[in-house]
Amino acid sequence: MSGLESLSQPLSEPLTLRCGAVIKNRLGKSAMSEALGTLDNRPTELLVNLYDAWARGGTGLVITGNIMVDRLALGEPGNVAIEDARDLPLLSRWAQAGSQDATQLWVQLNHPGKQSPNMVTKQPVAPSAIPLAARFERYFNPPRELSPGEIEAIIERFATAAAVVKQAGFSGVQIHGAHGYLVSQFLSPHHNQRRDQWGGSLENRARFVMEIYRAIRQQVGNDYPVSIKLNSADFQRGGFTEDESMAVVEMLDGAGMDLIEISGGTYEVPEMTGKNVKASTQAREAYFMEYAEKIRARVSTALMVTGGFRSAQGMADAIASGATDMVGLARPLAVEPDFSARLLSGATRSIDIKPRITGIKPIDDMAMMETVWYARQLERIAQGKPTKPNESPVLVFLRQLLRSGVKGFRTQRMRAN
Numbered sequence: 001m002s003g004l005e006s007l008s009q010p011l012s013e014p015l016t017l018r019c020g021a022v023i024k025n026r027l028g029k030s031a032m033s034e035a036l037g038t039l040d041n042r043p044t045e046l047l048v049n050l051y052d053a054w055a056r057g058g059t060g061l062v063i064t065g066n067i068m069v070d071r072l073a074l075g076e077p078g079n080v081a082i083e084d085a086r087d088l089p090l091l092s093r094w095a096q097a098g099s100q101d102a103t104q105l106w107v108q109l110n111h112p113g114k115q116s117p118n119m120v121t122k123q124p125v126a127p128s129a130i131p132l133a134a135r136f137e138r139y140f141n142p143p144r145e146l147s148p149g150e151i152e153a154i155i156e157r158f159a160t161a162a163a164v165v166k167q168a169g170f171s172g173v174q175i176h177g178a179h180g181y182l183v184s185q186f187l188s189p190h191h192n193q194r195r196d197q198w199g200g201s202l203e204n205r206a207r208f209v210m211e212i213y214r215a216i217r218q219q220v221g222n223d224y225p226v227s228i229k230l231n232s233a234d235f236q237r238g239g240f241t242e243d244e245s246m247a248v249v250e251m252l253d254g255a256g257m258d259l260i261e262i263s264g265g266t267y268e269v270p271e272m273t274g275k276n277v278k279a280s281t282q283a284r285e286a287y288f289m290e291y292a293e294k295i296r297a298r299v300s301t302a303l304m305v306t307g308g309f310r311s312a313q314g315m316a317d318a319i320a321s322g323a324t325d326m327v328g329l330a331r332p333l334a335v336e337p338d339f340s341a342r343l344l345s346g347a348t349r350s351i352d353i354k355p356r357i358t359g360i361k362p363i364d365d366m367a368m369m370e371t372v373w374y375a376r377q378l379e380r381i382a383q384g385k386p387t388k389p390n391e392s393p394v395l396v397f398l399r400q401l402l403r404s405g406v407k408g409f410r411t412q413r414m415r416a417n
């Protein structure tokens with residue numbers, strides 16, 4: 001076997017999930033919020049174009065950016081929300097474009113809880129009325145505590161959205177259980193200080209996600225892929241720990257989850273972007289491989305590790321080690337939508353992903369720049385333009401600030417009307 005074949009061979013192997021679905025290779029596109037929806041949070045042709053490009057780019061599993069289950073609870077202006085079947089025609093076109101070439105196309109469903117900026121939500125909700133850290137108070141209003149009835153209603157929203165996703169022809173669904181959004185808030189003993197059946201013990205804090213999983217499964221049946229993205233830890237004092245995360249993975253595995261994607265961090269501690277990773281971790285590329293090695297021994301569900309993968313060698317080593325079944329890629333596929341095809345054919349061996357910083361400390365400290373810069377590249381792909389790997393972060397930031405300011409303002413005005 002040539003060096004090139006031995007590198008791409010483990011990555012080209014198909015993977016059969018518990019539900020019977022087959023992913024054609026071991027490369028997964030992790031969710032990246034596109035913010036390409038309309039002002040009233042409906043899908044657009046831009047999303048059809050973007051996913052057409054990704055489906056033709058050779059990635060076996062493509063997961064959409066987070067889609068909201070409630071249009072009054074957004075992560076950012078321009079999110080798509082699915083509350084009912086009103087957008088089925090365009091969702092179906094999106095599903096069709098993105099599942100060409102036997103690509104598995106899954107929708108990530110999310111509720112942001114308190115991580116909903118004040119430009120779109122005046123009164124966010126959360127398990128408990130605990131605000132984000134003080135440095136966020138300019139952008140995020142303090143949340144109010146959800147009532148038990150509201151918790152049940154949000155679980156139902158996840159299930160309804162999953163049913164619409166399946167009806168539209170997407171090949172699977174993923175619960176966003178990571179990065180400090182509502183599911184992640186319920187799991188965290190810092191953010192969830194409830195005294196009812198939804199808080200306290202780990203079993204109680206995990207009830208919300210387990211109920212969402214069950215409600216979705218009931219809607220989509222046993223032969224449809226259901227996945228979750230989960231934090232290996234929140235990396236926050238008093239937060240969701242690695243031990244707790246592993247216990248929750250065991251619960252989800254036992255309940256029948258088809259694939260668990262491992263990430264980590266929150267807005268408050270953004271470990272998912274690799275901002276604070278140790279040099280030894282960076283040398284292994286992937287940020288959460290040590291966790292995967294430990295959990296692999298404890299569960300039989302398929303695993304995908306996301307964060308930091310940049311080279312064919314690093315990815316092949318990760319799969320060959322057996323610690324993960326899939327490697328998740330986000331930023332590389334925003335710069336090169338066909339990176340997977342080029343990697344598998346040997347046309348390229350790696351990609352250089354440098355930090356996108358403006359040099360303006362308060363902006364860079366918020367770790368928001370990364371998201372804004374890459375989202376701009378997604379918009380370019382959607383418009384049929386080439387990406388601009390050297391586009392100036394300062395200019396992108398200013399442009400986006402103006403646009404989301406206007407979009408956020410208009411979103412609120414439309415609601416007021």
Ligand SMILES: Cc1cc2nc3c(=O)[nH]c(=O)nc-3n(C[C@H](O)[C@H](O)[C@H](O)COP(=O)(O)O)c2cc1C
Binds near residue numbers: 065371
């Ligand atoms: C523009 C952008 C948007 C993102 N949006 C989401 C999202 O909607 N849901 C999610 O789970 N992760 C989101 N992420 C995190 C990525 O899925 C991924 O976990 C992270 O970027 C690390 O992977 P990478 O090193 O390959 O980029 C986003 C990342 C970027 C850059």
